[in-house]
Amino acid sequence: MRKGLIAANWKMNGQEESNEALLSEILEALHGLSAHENAQTEILICPPALYLQQVGKKLEGSQLKLGAQNVHPAESGAFTGEISAQMLRDVKCSHVIIGHSERREVFGEDDQFIAEKFSAAQASDLIPVLCVGETQALREAGETSEAVLGQLKAVLNHAGVDAFKNSVIAYEPVWAIGTGLTASPEQAQEVHALIRATISELDTGVGEQIKIIYGGSVKSTNAAELFAQQDIDGALVGGASLVAEEFVSIWSAYCSN
Numbered sequence: 612m613r614k615g616l617i618a619a620n621w622k623m624n625g626q627e628e629s630n631e632a633l634l635s636e637i638l639e640a641l642h643g644l645s646a647h648e649n650a651q652t653e654i655l656i657c658p659p660a661l662y663l664q665q666v667g668k669k670l671e672g673s674q675l676k677l678g679a680q681n682v683h684p685a686e687s688g689a690f691t692g693e694i695s696a697q698m699l700r701d702v703k704c705s706h707v708i709i710g711h712s713e714r715r716e717v718f719g720e721d722d723q724f725i726a727e728k729f730s731a732a733q734a735s736d737l738i739p740v741l742c743v744g745e746t747q748a749l750r751e752a753g754e755t756s757e758a759v760l761g762q763l764k765a766v767l768n769h770a771g772v773d774a775f776k777n778s779v780i781a782y783e784p785v786w787a788i789g790t791g792l793t794a795s796p797e798q799a800q801e802v803h804a805l806i807r808a809t810i811s812e813l814d815t816g817v818g819e820q821i822k823i824i825y826g827g828s829v830k831s832t833n834a835a836e837l838f839a840q841q842d843i844d845g846a847l848v849g850g851a852s853l854v855a856e857e858f859v860s861i862w863s864a865y866c867s868n
């Protein structure tokens with residue numbers, strides 16, 4: 612059975628004091644859960660880069676993992692404002708989010724650049740959390756599969772299916788991010804199954820074991836029905852990850868699934 616992953620994407624939110632308070636609440640709530648519940652999922656916190664060290668320190672000795680929201684593909688050099696994979700390793704990150712729709716849309720990252728980031732992350736032993744998802748216009752035009760598979764295949768062709776052994780895919784329909792709209796469990800399952808089938812065609816083992824998590828307005832009230840779907844292995848949570856009670860409820864919805 613695949614172990615689940617509940618990941619918090621804080622985006623550009625938080626400051627030292629509020630980070631400290633939020634993490635204290637989350638850690639305290641997690642202590643109250645049973646060892647059985649704890650064993651079923653991994654939890655990942657992805658704060659803004661500036662706070663990785665603060666959050667990493669706070670998470671020391673806990674089961675929670677630390678992730679970044681972005682990485683540059685180059686090892687070093689003249690890339691003002693950017694952060695390399697080795698730098699993320701230095702501050703003890705285990706994961707990094709790659710290709711989030713906000714990076715694609717707001718910062719103009721294309722499939723090729725995202726594929727290079729994916730490989731750079733892996734070369735430094737970071738687990739990439741590769742985000743894919745269609746816009747509302749593409750969904751309405753009936754082009755969801757083409758859009759999602761196009762983004763996936765750009766990385767598959769660049770890195771090879773073996774590279775997906777140690778990676779996570781996040782299906783995040785762009786129209787559901789931060790909008791309060793969520794894909795129905797069936798809509799999400801359909802795309803998750805398609806992603807898994809596409810990888811399985813290349814390597815059954817990798818397809819079976821890869822975690823495919825869902826993102827887009829996940830909250831405590833809709834988490835359980837999403838997690839009941841066969842190919843949904845957890846969630847990438849934005850807004851609701853900034854509220855300890857919500858985030859812990861989402862996690863416990865996965866555990867009791």
Ligand code: PGA
Pocket residue numbers: 620783787788789790826827828829847848849850851
């Ligand atoms: P949301 O964000 O939960 O606020 O919709 C999810 C994401 O963008 O990762």
